[in-house]
Amino acid sequence: MPPVQPAGLPLPADGSLPAAALAQLGSRPFGLYVHVPFCTVRCGYCDFNTYTADELGDAPGASRATYAEAVITEIRHARRVLGERDLPIETIFFGGGTPTLIRPADLGAIVASAAAEFGLAPDIEITTEANPDSVAAWDLEALRSAGFNRMSFGMQSAVDHVLRVLDRTHDPLRVPAAVQWARDAGFDEVSLDLIYGTPGESLADWETSVEAALACEPDHISAYSLIVEDGTALARRVRRGELPMPDEDDLADKYELVDERLTAAGLEWYEVSNWARRPQSRCRHNLGYWTGGDWWGAGPGAHSHVGGVRWWNVKHPAAYADRLAAGTSPAQAHEQLTEQDQRVERILLEIRLRDGLPVLALDRDARAQVARLTEEGLVTLATERLVLTRRGRLLADAVVRDLT
Template sequence: MSVGPSAAAARRPALPALTAPADRPFGVYIHVPFCATRCGYCDFNTYTPAELGAGGATPDGWLTALRAELQMAAAHLGEPPPVSTVFVGGGTPSLLGAAGLARVLDAVRADFTLTPDAEITTESNPESTSPRFFAGLRAAGYTRVSLGMQSTAPHVLRALDRVHSPGRAVDAAREARAEGFDHVNLDLIYGTPGETDDDLLRSADAAVEAGVDHVSGYALIVEDGTALARRVRRGEIARPDDDVHARRYELLDRRLTDAGFTWYEVSNWSRPDGECRHNLGYWDGGQWWGAGPGAHGYVDATRWWNVKHPNAYAATLETGALPVADLEAIDAETSHVEEVMLKTRLRTGLPAATLSARERERAAVAVADGLLRADGQSFVLTDRGRLLADAVVRDLLT
């Protein structure tokens, strides 16, 4: 059923004319807002069937709206730049199945030109994958898969409200490799209440033994409004401990380093040539169009974000307007702050030339304190500095 323009839609800001710089990588991010269940720690813009209710958004309706947004995006960019990376995230993209994800990629190709070596990634829940699923992804043109593993410890998965069995993520990674994926990532979460050092080490070992070329490791954060936050507030489980987080990070880093992985961003490790190029675009000055409910985009010193609810997203596009909820112009000062924040997290480091004289003085103090090291013309976090990366950035910008 067609939904007419609303007063809220009429108040939404319009994107200015945008021109993507030719000297920066350009990516497309696609947000799939559907999940079978909601994990207790998750505050992402996702919706279960129960939350959408009868008559709510469906995958087919979402895909129709997505095609409309991508067509408008290409027209808005005038001369769409070649796309070097595509990342389908969520939510649970694998709920669409291989055929649905092929249609998503077809929608991107309909209005954008992908470079011959484009990296094309989809996130997947291990429980909604199979050898046939991975074979279908390969046939569609996907080059990289990211799987939510979190842990191999059953009690940790229960605490996180994860529904996949402890060994399923490892099996899925092996299936993806067997179907021809050279680039497979497993996500780990550390610091869950009830987790032990050995739990994390066993999870890291399982990831390595699965033959993947990329591992992401994230400290558990208690986000307001989540089921986990309510359990912590009621005293049912303890709030994650910062000292435990630091020790677990060191354990994970040591185990992955011993296995031949190298950190290239504070929370990401890869084997040679296994870095996620799409995410590097976020951290290292790339630009991208974010499509889908709640997706964020950044082009030509403008950042914007879409309306969150899938129904409102589709309704706005039916009016012929881009589904922009709000936007901001990124001035030189904000751009500088973000460059320092993001590049400090990279193993390639923060170029000294980007810093003011005062900031270089602060960097010298961090070097003396053992938090940064000078590496050619850049400043790079030390092992200890990675544990305190946010504080290092704050001190640099003071």
Template sequence: MAHDGVYPAHASVVHDGVHPAHASVVHDGDPAHRSATAGEPAGSGPTAEELGGRARAPFGVYVHVPFCATRCGYCDFNTYTPDELDAGSSMRSWLEGLRTELGRAAAVLGDPPRAETVFVGGGTPSLLGADGLGAVLQAVRDAFGLAAGAEVSTESNPESTSAEFFAGIRDAGYTRVSLGMQSAAEHVLRVLDRQHTPGRAVTAAREARAAGFEHVNLDLIYGTPGERKEDLRASLEAVLAAEVDHVSAYALTVEDGTALARRVRRGELAPPDEDTLAEDYELIDDVLDEAGMGWYEVSNWAAGEDARCRHNLGYWHDGDWWGAGPGAHSHVGGIRWWNVKHPARYGALLGAGLLPVQDGERLTEEDRGTERVMLRLRTSEGLPTGELGDAGLRAASEAAAGGLLDPAAFDGGRAVLTRRGRLLADGVVCRLLE
């Protein structure tokens, strides 16, 4: 299941706000405690003294649900199917751990701002059911509170939703739903090992809208081996028929260790072709733009500013958020850390009175400047050219002259990618940072 945020131009989906790292790793103890019980060493990360009072508004909360009914062949996310977990790693124990982590998070941060965005990702959050997702949101409310008008999103797989499910999570306080459609072509879904039928995602989107959700996203994956242009066009037509106000489209990448990678290595499937991916992206952009959906980040289109995912904008704009759950990443005031990945280890550390931190890093001002270039350049508002040094400005001027950056925007003091620039976003970033 895809989160809305993605960093490289044609790369795998990001679930929990992981940013490219350009800093040394911190090894000075857990944010909550310095010691651990025997056999349960504390994670490494920033201290409570460092974090207290540093969280800024707008502040977000990410919750990682590490459960899936089955594993998709392309997926390398931190998720676990029932046969990969023992009895001590249940949804109930995970929820208990989540409540504990969020409560300690609020204490560590020291009177943090209320959450203006909440994003529940995974994994498959909809496996929790409406009651379970309601409990997750209540845990966030109890720990941080919600700001007025907060955006509250959850990912959902079409096959684990229903009209009653959407009505239930809407009543619980969710304001936005992101559904993993991936494709409308049955043979493409089979290659991806997706379980839902081709039409189920569109039906689910309509059920969500009928339940009162104004903001509904559908995820697409393009470049799957065997996908034809007519397959992609049919998927786009299905998306538009669903009348959603947001679309995320990600190029398929073959991640090491996945079933898809093994099939490609054996020669059963051809790897994605870069020229085909570029053509697919242009088709997606043309169709969505004609339908009134403008791009606002390289992989995301919305039918207006209010339809944009505010939580993901927080990632791209150097915001602060706490990531709760196994493997989740957090960022507060230039300090980043990430949790242990396995649900059993996560629960054990929390049970020992610790926060479940695996490791962390402090970003220097130079690091943060580099990330601002990397992330803001991916958005339609672009990057103020004042963020660039002399060499970066010269490179940006050359990129504008070469059709990679919008010349008019550059003359107005902003570096904004053209569509050709979006296709080569990573390369443009590298040139501006040389």
């Protein structure tokens, strides 16, 4: 069952935004997120807004064949809502789901629509996620020809029994082949996603996965601890006692291992769960999220943010397509972030970055905590910015509580 959206307040039927929010457009990076909700199989740990073909059928806008048309309609709607101001898109990120279950030509058509409506920055980053078994060499060549320049493969693990617990269907041996195909197609940046802490995964299993990822020589690696989300198949298995909950000490050991190995291999952490080989290998789209940028989220259940206003679309692909076909906004609801909301979110996100959080972003009470956090080895203070130590990264949530 996909996650429940926040309640929020309704937006006007035409999706119009407050003038104060629109006035801020162009002062921050602007990106486009495209949510593709299709999956061949839903993984047991996933709580994203995803559907299999059997669940959706062939309803217009809900099928793979007609999905791109619905998204393009929303991009045109976005142009009307945001007005005619010069607003070239700096990053585009296709997430899901499995975006590469859509034909490369359709993904390319969505990019072309964004270019026609908004224009693209000269150095635009265009990323798509992909499962290793959802692409072939010719797909990657077609995507590169359509303007995509960054691939993010969902590797998760290199160990068969770990992949089975996660309900991942790809062969681990497919990962290095997919990376090589991306290189051969001319992709500038290739990223691999890993998950640690799966029930039954030993430290040796995790080490095997990290070394297998490094052997592919990616430009970027993300490593996230497994979270057992309510409503997922994994949560039900844990509740029935079939699988244990992830152990916090085990997660810490695995984080330290991946940080040590990636650092030794020349990848530098730039966010708690992300490492890049070069500054240009960092995911600029995600950096936009983490530093308070503006973005439009297209697709069912996608979230957007402009000038302190956040809104989210209806979740079901058929309802999403129906609204667009009727000429109304697909937004379900919105919220206006207060100054306090924005301050807390800034602390929550920027403290996770290697570039750190400006001390001036803290109120007086929070600044009083800095000396203690430094003495406890959780942060360092450099050029008036707080930066987490490795120990601080392990305890980032506690640091945030102290600073908010």
